[in-house]
Amino acid sequence: MDIYIFLILIIGIFVGFYVQTVIGFAGSLMALPILLFGMELPDAIAYISIFYLFSSAFLIAKEWKNINRKIILRLALASVIGVILGIIVLTFTKPILLKKGLGIFILLYVGYVFLGKKKIKLNKVGIISFGVMAGFFSGIFSTGGPLYVICIENSVKEMKTFRATMIGVLGLVTIARVPTLAISGILDFQHIKMSLLVFPVFLFAQFLGKQTFEKINENLFKKLLIGLLCISSLVLVF
Helix, strand or coil: CCHHHHHHHHHHHHHHHHHHHHHCCCHHHHHHHHHCCCCCHHHHHHHHHHHHHHHHHHHHHHHHHHCCHHHHHHHHHHHHHHHHHHHHHHHHCCCHHHHHHHHHHHHHHHHHHHCCCCCCCCCHHHHHHHHHHHHHHHHHHCCCHHHHHHHHHCCCCCHHHHHHHHHHHHHHHHHHHHHHHHHHCCCCHHHHHHHHHHHHHHHHHHHHHHHHHHHCCHHHHHHHHHHHHHHHHHHHHC
16 A cells, blocks of 8 residues: 555545535535545545545435425436536546636636625526536536535525535435446445545544534635635636
8 A cells, every 4th residue: 555645545535524524515626636646536536436425424314304405306317417427528538628617617606706796596497507517527526516506505595504405416416426437447446445444534524524513603604615615716727
């Protein structure tokens, strides 16, 4: 076992899933840049997807009563189609320009929010379109969370419902992504074995994240949300 890669995996998973537990998304956006210091993109996506599966199992069970299932049903089919398309692109190409494009898109959205404009209003077609795009970027980079934020933030008012619904929709995407990665050959038994070794670190990140969430106020939560979107977009671009 390469100790350097193992340490990178520990740090990336801890940071990513601490953030994921606190706000309900952005785990991949925080973990991916760290993991890429020690491994190739497909391997990083495989590890993140495995831990998203673990995370979804824990968090969905705890947050089930707060999830807005109507929104998830609207996004379900579109997201699965997007995930499959994204993994096909990941398997056969090196889509760096798409990664930068997503970063620019998120920056534009953050600018839109800071300028004090009204929230984006999405009709049924808009939600489906964003669902396909979010699923696509979830399949290709595991970074579709910000696009789901745009859908869900504009449909849900309460912080708890927003966070729980984000957890639910990302869990749905993970259920579609993991088998597709395995079929494509990107995810294999070696990834699973390494993930089991890092599992205690993942549990600790979940514990600390839950403690942080219970103490955070709504204003700080919203600022943190926009701040993370801004940071993650800059990471994707540069």
